[in-house]
Amino acid sequence: MTYRKDAIPYLILLPTILYLVAFLGYPLIQTFILAFTSETGAFGNFQRLMDSGDFWKALKNTLLITGIIVPLQLILAIALALFVNMRFKGYSMILYVISIPLALSDVSAALMSYNIFAPTGYLNKILLKLGLLDRPLYFFGYMFQNREFWIIVLTEVWRATPLVFVIILAGLQSINKEYLEAADVFGFSSWQKLTRIILPLLKPSIMSALLIRTLFAFQIFGVVWLLAGRDILILAGEAYYWHNNVNDPHMSSTYAIVIAVVSLIISWFYISILRSRELEGETK
Amino acid sequence: MAKVRIENLKKYFGSVKALNGIDIEIKDGKFVVLLGPSGCGKTTLLRCISGLEKVTEGKIFFDSTDVTNLPPKSRNVSMVFQSYAVWPHMKVYENIAYPMKIKGYDKNKIEEKVLWAAKTLNISELLDRYPAQLSGGQRQRVAVARAIVLEPEVLLMDEPLSNLDALLRVSMRSELKKLQERLGTTTIYVTHDQVEAMTMGDEIAVMQNGVIQQYGTPEEIYHKPANVFVAGFIGSPQMNFMEVQILKEKNELFLRNESLNIRLTDDLKTELGNKIQNKNDVFILGIRPENIHKEKTDISKFEPIEGKVYFIERLGSDTIVHLEFKGTRIVSKLPGDVKINEGESLKMYIDLSKIHVFSKIDGKALI
Amino acid sequence: MIKKIFIIFVSILIILWFLTPVFLIVLASLTPSEDYYDQQRILPKRLTFDHLYKLFVVLDGWRATLNSLQVAAMAIGLSFLVGLPAGYVLTRYVFPGKNAIRLSILLTRSFPTLIIAVPLIMIYLRLGIGDTLFSVALAHTSFILPFVVLITTSILSGISVEYEEAGMIFGLSRIGAFMKITLPLALPGLAASAIFAFIMSWNEVFISSVLTFVNRTLPAQILNTAMTSPDYFKFAAGTVMAIPAMVFIFFTRKYLMSMWGISLK
Ligand SMILES: Nc1ncnc2c1ncn2[C@@H]1O[C@H](COP(=O)(O)OP(=O)(O)O)[C@@H](O)[C@H]1O
Ligand SMILES: [Mg+2]
Numbered sequence: 001m002t003y004r005k006d007a008i009p010y011l012i013l014l015p016t017i018l019y020l021v022a023f024l025g026y027p028l029i030q031t032f033i034l035a036f037t038s039e040t041g042a043f044g045n046f047q048r049l050m051d052s053g054d055f056w057k058a059l060k061n062t063l064l065i066t067g068i069i070v071p072l073q074l075i076l077a078i079a080l081a082l083f084v085n086m087r088f089k090g091y092s093m094i095l096y097v098i099s100i101p102l103a104l105s106d107v108s109a110a111l112m113s114y115n116i117f118a119p120t121g122y123l124n125k126i127l128l129k130l131g132l133l134d135r136p137l138y139f140f141g142y143m144f145q146n147r148e149f150w151i152i153v154l155t156e157v158w159r160a161t162p163l164v165f166v167i168i169l170a171g172l173q174s175i176n177k178e179y180l181e182a183a184d185v186f187g188f189s190s191w192q193k194l195t196r197i198i199l200p201l202l203k204p205s206i207m208s209a210l211l212i213r214t215l216f217a218f219q220i221f222g223v224v225w226l227l228a229g230r231d232i233l234i235l236a237g238e239a240y241y242w243h244n245n246v247n248d249p250h251m252s253s254t255y256a257i258v259i260a261v262v263s264l265i266i267s268w269f270y271i272s273i274l275r276s277r278e279l280e281g282e283t284k
Numbered sequence: 285m286a287k288v289r290i291e292n293l294k295k296y297f298g299s300v301k302a303l304n305g306i307d308i309e310i311k312d313g314k315f316v317v318l319l320g321p322s323g324c325g326k327t328t329l330l331r332c333i334s335g336l337e338k339v340t341e342g343k344i345f346f347d348s349t350d351v352t353n354l355p356p357k358s359r360n361v362s363m364v365f366q367s368y369a370v371w372p373h374m375k376v377y378e379n380i381a382y383p384m385k386i387k388g389y390d391k392n393k394i395e396e397k398v399l400w401a402a403k404t405l406n407i408s409e410l411l412d413r414y415p416a417q418l419s420g421g422q423r424q425r426v427a428v429a430r431a432i433v434l435e436p437e438v439l440l441m442d443e444p445l446s447n448l449d450a451l452l453r454v455s456m457r458s459e460l461k462k463l464q465e466r467l468g469t470t471t472i473y474v475t476h477d478q479v480e481a482m483t484m485g486d487e488i489a490v491m492q493n494g495v496i497q498q499y500g501t502p503e504e505i506y507h508k509p510a511n512v513f514v515a516g517f518i519g520s521p522q523m524n525f526m527e528v529q530i531l532k533e534k535n536e537l538f539l540r541n542e543s544l545n546i547r548l549t550d551d552l553k554t555e556l557g558n559k560i561q562n563k564n565d566v567f568i569l570g571i572r573p574e575n576i577h578k579e580k581t582d583i584s585k586f587e588p589i590e591g592k593v594y595f596i597e598r599l600g601s602d603t604i605v606h607l608e609f610k611g612t613r614i615v616s617k618l619p620g621d622v623k624i625n626e627g628e629s630l631k632m633y634i635d636l637s638k639i640h641v642f643s644k645i646d647g648k649a650l651i
Numbered sequence: 652m653i654k655k656i657f658i659i660f661v662s663i664l665i666i667l668w669f670l671t672p673v674f675l676i677v678l679a680s681l682t683p684s685e686d687y688y689d690q691q692r693i694l695p696k697r698l699t700f701d702h703l704y705k706l707f708v709v710l711d712g713w714r715a716t717l718n719s720l721q722v723a724a725m726a727i728g729l730s731f732l733v734g735l736p737a738g739y740v741l742t743r744y745v746f747p748g749k750n751a752i753r754l755s756i757l758l759t760r761s762f763p764t765l766i767i768a769v770p771l772i773m774i775y776l777r778l779g780i781g782d783t784l785f786s787v788a789l790a791h792t793s794f795i796l797p798f799v800v801l802i803t804t805s806i807l808s809g810i811s812v813e814y815e816e817a818g819m820i821f822g823l824s825r826i827g828a829f830m831k832i833t834l835p836l837a838l839p840g841l842a843a844s845a846i847f848a849f850i851m852s853w854n855e856v857f858i859s860s861v862l863t864f865v866n867r868t869l870p871a872q873i874l875n876t877a878m879t880s881p882d883y884f885k886f887a888a889g890t891v892m893a894i895p896a897m898v899f900i901f902f903t904r905k906y907l908m909s910m911w912g913i914s915l916k
Contacts, residue, residue, distance in 0.1 A: 009744040013752060016737040016800055023771070023793040024759055030770030080665070088658045096904050097669050103896035105854030107870045111889030112672035115679050118882060122675050125693045136690065158672065219765060222856050226874065236765055236857070243861055249769045256766035297745075336816050356819045363820045369813035373835050383821035430821070 106222030171205025738803025
């Protein structure tokens with residue numbers, strides 16, 4: 001490593017910093033300005049938001065989706081990671097298969113899901129063929145919001161579990177094997193090894209996976225928009241709707257700010273849990 | 285080939301003073317070892333000489349050229365890195381040839397020199413391999429071949445043997461030394477291994493805390509350590525240190541503490557006599573373990589000590605005896621075949637012609 | 652033995668769960684429309700490229716695809732141009748404020764990009780580049796650039812500085828040593844990260860939909876026309892979007908763990 005007091009490193013970093021300030025920082029400020037300007041004062045947009053039933057529905061749905069998919073993904077991902085980490089012959093092929101959804105956009109994941117659950121989709125075809133149904137089952141449409149909701153959950157679990165999986169697996173692989181060997185020496189059962197050693201050591205990975213997934217789940221857009229449109233209201237969908245369909249950048253920005261603020265609160269929440277756990281560990 | 289002169293060199297990393305005023309003059313063609321404990325600034329000094337590190341203050345000269353502000357490529361130095369840094373994406377041949385290629389030598393000349401360097405290091409059969417296909421020892425030879433191919437003015441090596449296994453290390457020691465003698469290149473060699481330093485160096489610079497504590501031949505460093513640090517760092521087991529007072533009685537000088545009362549020999553008396561100002565000062569007496577014997581001889585004066593054998597390390601060729609002697613422990617190195625048992629009481633003799641006395645205040649050697 | 656059966660069983664489940672939707676969408680995109688709408692027919696009698704052809708040629712899908720490629724290329728080019736030197740500096744230099752800078756770059760990764768989309772439109776209109784591919788590329792760069800900085804930091808710190816320093820000792824300048832020694836060694840990793848960056852841009856839909864009306868990228872085009880086109884076009888489009896991404900992932904699977912580890916941190 002070279003130590004230099006001179007300006008070279010700063011000069012080289014300058015374009016990156018300037019770029020991020022110009023294309024993230026500045027628009028961010030603009031978003032705030034848009035959200036806080038309305039004909040009825042600084043908080044007019046927020047007032048409008050609070051007064052609209054749509055906002056509360058969108059908030060409720062977004063929270064609900066997040067609250068359901070994140071724990072599901074975590075459990076599945078841990079199970080998958082434990083499985084792959086057995087390192088059996090051909091495990092790298094399984095690893096690749098699991099990581100395929102990582103490369104897929106929410107749009108294509110939604111289309112894949114639609115392909116299965118559409119009225120003429122494969123699920124209906126198979127069920128009809130087997131004679132289990134005499135009419136196709138409908139999953140989409142305003143009247144079937146409930147079913148739509150669960151399809152969205154399923155799709156998100158399918159699409160985004162691999163993200164969690166990768167983080168957990170990386171954490172698993174960094175666990176020193178000697179801890180487990182020591183556990184073997186002391187006669188731990190597999191279950192004890194999992195609950196007493198692996199999971200506690202995985203805690204940092206689990207927390208960061210949770211944080212990332214919660215943040216992303218909170219911004220969920222493509223899957224819902226394609227599969228349910230505005231049948232199921234969500235925050236990012238409303239931001240999009242207000243901008244593209246109503247042409248009201250103020251309301252759109254207001255939704256954006258809400259997403260950002262809630263994201264911040266969620267991050268803060270996770271990080272403070274992480275902190276307090278660490279402190280606990282220290283005092284023990 | 286060049287003389288290397290360094291004047292008041294300082295290198296700070298923020299608040300860390302890695303080098304704190306280095307002055308040294310290395311004669312043309314010498315093999316000089318920088319020796320010191322980990323973190324004392326050896327690598328930093330080497331990197332300043334190479335130009336990889338910019339100095340904070342001071343000057344570096346190769347012969348009479350001031351190279352202080354020249355980039356590495358303009359200095360005509362070469363270097364063997366601790367990790368060898370043999371480029372993994374080039375075959376051995378290309379690795380050795382690359383320095384010449386950069387400098388624009390023609391193909392035939394390059395081939396001639398590469399073959400020469402490879403032959404010198406006994407790696408002619410490996411030229412077609414990638415570094416990943418080589419053992420650590422072979423990779424190291426490639427690194428050395430690459431370093432000598434251009435016949436640099438100054439050859440720098442940073443702990444080149446530290447990643448080799450013990451046997452290989454010993455054989456490479458002599459091989460590198462012979463190579464350097466043959467090439468006559470001024471060589472600066474960093475190590476923290478005193479045996480390596482003593483066996484390889486024409487001269488040794490012992491460093492601590494970013495300062496050269498002593499610069500001299502291996503004999504000087506061993507027999508005339510300039511201060512407590514050098515005395516303690518060189519030699520294994522470590523020199524015995526005891527605090528003593530120097531007392532003058534009836535024209536004689538005595539080194540005295542609760543357990544010892546040594547009358548100095550006449551030679552030492554005159555040498556030491558001039559250097560003591562305040563007779564209440566505390567001094568440090570240093571005795572190397574190998575200068576404490578089981579029998580005395582007539583060639584020199586001895587001081588007897590008697591105590592209980594606390595612990596014995598039998599190393600085969602030597603026996604290290606830890607003697608409990610009036611509340612302190614004294615370590616002595618005896619031949620491998622002595623018959624002593626732990627717990628028994630033993631009388632031994634300190635060779636008074638080989639003792640060292642240091643000032644307690646600044647650690648400097650008085651005799 | 653039991654363990655072996657268990658592993659095979661679970662492996663089959665995993666493969667079915669993850670691959671069936673992919674297989675089915677490819678199948679659907681190749682199924683003739685009469686077979687698709689025939690409730691009694693699961694596997695088509697024959698395969699056809701009609702939908703893909705129509706999607707590309709008749710419905711201008713090729714333009715959207717081309718747009719996507721252009722946006723990705725611009726965003727990757729710009730990100731590496733700016734981000735690679737930044738990553739180099741963050742690994743090879745020590746300087747005050749380094750950690751703060753790295754941390755802020757890291758933080759931008761958890762930033763919901765959709766919240767900047769709306770003001771970006773106005774900024775772009777003011778700059779006279781509204782509804783252009785370039786404007787989408789600029790927006791994509793704002794989240795690809797931090798990724799590139801972080802990933803190159805990690806790749807370069809995996810390449811011993813001593814290789815580069817050896818280059819400098821043996822006659823190269825600092826830049827020369829980077830170009831001739833470090834860059835070739837970093838190339839596979841950098842190529843893999845370029846592919847990841849490509850996928851990020853290729854898949855991004857919100858910003859592209861908001862920023863453009865005429866010059867839409869493929870996902871934006873699909874998002875905005877999918878509702879109104881026949882199902883099999885949707886599936887053709889889904890296939891077109893999925894295949895390149897999957898192929899790319901295949902070629903970079905060696906780097907999968909580290910890439911996603913970094914892109915998600
Ligand atoms: N790039 C650097 N940044 C900050 N401190 C450094 C750097 N390089 C070395 N140091 C510090 O300088 C001192 C000397 O280091 P070094 O020359 O590597 O010692 P040695 O090679 O003798 O073990 C150490 O305290 C080390 O921590
Ligand atoms: Mg060192």
